Amino acid sequence: MTTPVLEIRNLHARIDEREILKGVNLIIPPGEVHAIMGRNGSGKSTLSYVLAGKEDYEITEGEILLNGENILELEPDERAAAGLFLAFQYPIEIPGVATMTFLKAALNAQRKARGEAELTTPDFMRAVKEAGAQLNIGNDMLKRPLNVGFSGGEKKRAEIMQMALLKPSLAVLDETDSGLDIDALQVVSKGVNALRDGQRSMLVITHYQRLLNHIVPDVVHVFSDGKIVESGDKDLALKLEAKGYASYGGEAA
Amino acid sequence: MRANFPVRLGPAEDALIAQLKAAGADAAAERITVAGLPTRRVESYHYTDLKTLLRAIPPLATAANEASAPALRIPGAYNLMIANGAIQNAATAPAGVIVGKAEGGVLTTRDDMLVHINGALAKEALTLTLENSVDPVIQVERRIEGEAAHVADALKIFVADDASATIVETFSGSDAAHVGNHATYLSVGKNAVVTHITIDLSARAVSHFATNEYQLADGAKLRTLVIHAGAGLARTQVFPRMAGAEAHADLTGLNLVADGQHADITMEALHAVPHTSSQPLFKSIVRGRAKAVVQGKLVVARDAQKTDAKFMHQGLMLSDEAEILSKPELEIYADDVVCGHGSTCGMIDEDSLFYLMSRGVPRAEAETMLVRGFIAELFDPIEDDELNEALQGIVDGWLMGAK
Numbered sequence: 001m002t003t004p005v006l007e008i009r010n011l012h013a014r015i016d017e018r019e020i021l022k023g024v025n026l027i028i029p030p031g032e033v034h035a036i037m038g039r040n041g042s043g044k045s046t047l048s049y050v051l052a053g054k055e056d057y058e059i060t061e062g063e064i065l066l067n068g069e070n071i072l073e074l075e076p077d078e079r080a081a082a083g084l085f086l087a088f089q090y091p092i093e094i095p096g097v098a099t100m101t102f103l104k105a106a107l108n109a110q111r112k113a114r115g116e117a118e119l120t121t122p123d124f125m126r127a128v129k130e131a132g133a134q135l136n137i138g139n140d141m142l143k144r145p146l147n148v149g150f151s152g153g154e155k156k157r158a159e160i161m162q163m164a165l166l167k168p169s170l171a172v173l174d175e176t177d178s179g180l181d182i183d184a185l186q187v188v189s190k191g192v193n194a195l196r197d198g199q200r201s202m203l204v205i206t207h208y209q210r211l212l213n214h215i216v217p218d219v220v221h222v223f224s225d226g227k228i229v230e231s232g233d234k235d236l237a238l239k240l241e242a243k244g245y246a247s248y249g250g251e252a253a
Numbered sequence: 254m255r256a257n258f259p260v261r262l263g264p265a266e267d268a269l270i271a272q273l274k275a276a277g278a279d280a281a282a283e284r285i286t287v288a289g290l291p292t293r294r295v296e297s298y299h300y301t302d303l304k305t306l307l308r309a310i311p312p313l314a315t316a317a318n319e320a321s322a323p324a325l326r327i328p329g330a331y332n333l334m335i336a337n338g339a340i341q342n343a344a345t346a347p348a349g350v351i352v353g354k355a356e357g358g359v360l361t362t363r364d365d366m367l368v369h370i371n372g373a374l375a376k377e378a379l380t381l382t383l384e385n386s387v388d389p390v391i392q393v394e395r396r397i398e399g400e401a402a403h404v405a406d407a408l409k410i411f412v413a414d415d416a417s418a419t420i421v422e423t424f425s426g427s428d429a430a431h432v433g434n435h436a437t438y439l440s441v442g443k444n445a446v447v448t449h450i451t452i453d454l455s456a457r458a459v460s461h462f463a464t465n466e467y468q469l470a471d472g473a474k475l476r477t478l479v480i481h482a483g484a485g486l487a488r489t490q491v492f493p494r495m496a497g498a499e500a501h502a503d504l505t506g507l508n509l510v511a512d513g514q515h516a517d518i519t520m521e522a523l524h525a526v527p528h529t530s531s532q533p534l535f536k537s538i539v540r541g542r543a544k545a546v547v548q549g550k551l552v553v554a555r556d557a558q559k560t561d562a563k564f565m566h567q568g569l570m571l572s573d574e575a576e577i578l579s580k581p582e583l584e585i586y587a588d589d590v591v592c593g594h595g596s597t598c599g600m601i602d603e604d605s606l607f608y609l610m611s612r613g614v615p616r617a618e619a620e621t622m623l624v625r626g627f628i629a630e631l632f633d634p635i636e637d638d639e640l641n642e643a644l645q646g647i648v649d650g651w652l653m654g655a656k
Contacts, residue, residue, distance in 0.1 A: 052611045055603070080613035092608040096626025102609070105622065110613035145626070162612060 003068040004029050005083075005170050005201035006051075011062035013050050020046045022226035024062070028170070031198040035212055036205045037237060038223030039245045044205045045089060047223075048174040051203075052086040053079050067169060080106075081113035085168035087159040089175040094146040099158070102146045103128060107165060131164040135191045153184035160191040171195070172203045177211040189214030209241035224248040260289040268310040269370070272403065278373030284366070291366050300546040300578045301517040303366070306486050307460055310432055313374070314338055314402035323394060324425030324454040325647070328639045330390040333379065336398055336426075338406045340379045349385040349416075354378065359409040359438040360466050367462050367490065371436040374405035378436075381410045386417040390640055397426035397433050397459070405434040414442035414470070419637055422451045424483070430458040433484075437465045441473040443497065448476045448635065452647065455483040457514070464490040469529075471497030478631060479506035481516035482647050488517040495522070495529035495557075504533040505631050509651045512541035519548040522562065524590075526554070530561040536631060537568045538624060539575035550582040553590050560590040568598035569627050621652055 006028040013021040020043045028034050038044050050057050051064060053076035063070050071079050094102070107127075108118040119127065128142065135157040147155050156176055163171050173192065177185055192202070192215050204215055212220070212234060220236040221228045222245070229248050230236065262270070266289055273282035290307060291298035314337035333352065334341040346352050357375030360368050381391065397404045412418055424433060433455065441447050453461045461484035469475055481487040493502050508516040522531050537545035549564040568577035581594035601623055609619035628648060635641045 052607075054607050075616065076607060076610035077613050077615045077619075080611060086611050088608065088611075092605050094605055094608070094623070094626055096629030097622050102612075102614075102622070105614050105618065106609075106612040109615060109618065113613065113615075145629075166612065 002030060004065070005067060006203065007063075007065040009063045009065070011050070011064065012060045013046065013057045014060055015046070015057050019060075020057075020226055021050065024227050026221065026228060028201045028203060030201055031196075032218040033196065033202040033204060033215065034219045034221060035217035035237065036203065036221045036223050036228070037207070037209075037240055040207070042223045043226040044223050045174055048086055048172050048203075048205055051172055052076055052084065077109065078113065080166070080168075081110045083169035085163050085166055085171045087156075087163060087171065087173045087176055089178055091147045091150075091155040091159055093148045093150075095148050097146045099144060099146045100128070100142045103142075103162065103165060106162070110166060127165060131161045134164070134194060135161050136187060137161050152179035153181065153187075156180055156184065156188050157191070160188055164191065164195055168200070170201050170203065172205070174205045175207065176204070177206055177208060185211070185214060209237045212237045222248060260287070262286070262289055263304070263308070265307050265310045266290055272310070272313055273370070273373050276374055281369045281373040284369060297365070297519060297548065300544075300548070300580070301488055301515065306515060307432070309430070311401035311403050311430060314397065314404045315399075317396070317398035320396065320398055321425065321427055323423075325423045325452060325643055327390050327392055327421060327643050330392040330421070332392050332394060333381075334394045334396065335379055335406045335408070336396040337402060338376065338404050340377065347387055347389055349383060350387055350391070351382040351384065353380040353382070355380045355409060357405070357407045359407045360436050360464055363492075365464075365490070367434060367488070368436075368464055371405045371407065371434045371464065374403075374434070375407040375436060378407035378409050381408070383410070383412045383416050383418050385413060390637055391418060391420045393420070393422045395422060395424050395433070395435055397431040397455070399427055399429070401429035401431055403432045403434075405436075407436045408438070410437070410439045412439070412441050412445045412447050415444050416442060417446040419448040419640065420450070421640065422449075423454055424452065424461055424463070425454045426456070426459070428456040428458060430460075431455070432460045433462060435463040437463070438468075439465070440468045441470060441475050443470040444472040445470070446474045448478075450478045450480070450635075450640075450644075451489060452480040453483045453487050453489070454647070457483075457485045459484040460486040462488050464492065467493035467502070469493065469495050469497060469500035469502060472499045473497060473501075475500075475502040476634060477502065477504050477506075478635070479518055480509070480644070480647060481507070481518070482509045482651055485513060486515050488519065491518065491520040491522075493522050493531070495524045495531060496526060498526055498528040500529045502531045503634070504531060506535040506547070507628060507631055508535075508537040508539070508545035508547065509648070510537070510539050510543040510545050511651075511654065512543055514543045515546070516544070517546035517548070519546075520564075521550040521552060524551070524553045524557040524560040524562060527556060527558045527560070529557065532562070533564040534630065535566045536628060537566070537577050538571065538627070539568070539577055540571035542572070542574035544576040544578065546578045548580040548582070549594065550584060551592055551594070553585040553587050553592060555586040557587050558589045560587060560592065562590075562592045564594040566596045567627070568596075569624065570598065570600050624648070624652060
């Protein structure tokens, strides 16, 4: 059996004494897109932060294996270099840091960490242009400070562009559909689908089935009260949309 | 005449009094004899108590025999130097720049000890008259070389109507425990556009004091930037006077302080006539056990209607022991103005740091990016690329010292 891109084993995590993840188990083989659906407060976003290595959470039990390597002890930047990418639900605005400067720093830091040569400026410009073109991201946006004054749609497009540029082996998309109108949703989904290449795996976290019409998952998981309670094919998402999450117990947030 | 309630004077004050008397500045000597150096009870020195902070005054400077390396190289700049108070002028001035000398005492008299001392001790002033726009950056290096010395020097600049210029002053010298008291008077003519940058790059042992006074005529546009990145004790006083309609000043500054340092930017902007504006924006970055002070006072004269002025100070603390003190003041006598002030202070934003790191940027580099981002507002308006890069280099050097 090939090594899964992501394997989560019995993951427990807490913040300020409150347990949020209560035994998550998940395996994503290469090339597959898995969706996690669940109501607000079920712990979906926590899972994405814990995967990316946010400091606020304490891991009390379990393991996260990325391409077979345990990444729990790694800093967020080391996880990125190892092939993990998290598209934020709310991308952070960073005044004073030009988007272009940031992209170059991120790309070259990852290459350096992997022992690869830094990109020359012309090669870098070409790569950014290519990645940007698909997502309608022009020079004016790249010159602006990172995410500052970007509309909701622009922020999400910029996230997907970074993903295209950084070429992760696992992309975690946290509520990428939130704050998007239908046109923006299509642009973003197209960008994501263009990155499905049979090798790259994705974990798509969402409230709504809507996104999954555009990014069709191989497997759908239902998340409730800090763990996965049911898994199935894409039809499970439709069933959830019709019936809601009530049958999985727990309280609405 | 002794005061009725004598102040206990320390060795610094005794030395100062002797130097002032020797220079024939009896009034200034008497002032110190009566009141001593300003303490925290003097409002404008509340956070920079000179009586406590300034323990010794070295002997008055003698001519410098050697010179340390230039503190900051700005490619293409026209350079002038004042070393130990003496004016040195070797390079050929660009067209339209008249270099000369005048009596010291370039500042307008005001109730301020540093101004009094400079006026009494600065024997000569370097004068620059810019008759038209000057392309190269004009750099005035102010040095204190050799053994520990007390230096009072002065610079007076006139920029003609409609002219434009960028003037940079750097303060540096040997590693001894100097006390520098520097004065700059800059007159900006009608519709002239001037950028004036003063950068303290002195050694840690130095106590650096500078007073920058500005006079703005009708339509004059002034941008100032004070950078404290050197002396153990630094205070720069910024006194602009918007004296002509439509005059505008962007008054900016940056305190970079680390372990044991104390840096103070004190501004008092006077809007003297109607229809003037100013935008004071100061930033302080502190690491280790150190202190940054920014005092900003906006004064609007009675008939200075339609004044538009907003003071802002933002602090970034890189350590738990960092101390940032902020004192905004408004003194408004007109009744139809838009004036405001604000002050913020915080640590590096954890969410921003996580975001950058999640894209592969290592922690130290991410922190550097965020600090640079914090400062960007101050440097972005400096259009000269070489100068901008030189300024960025100062910050990078400071940040590298942090690791």
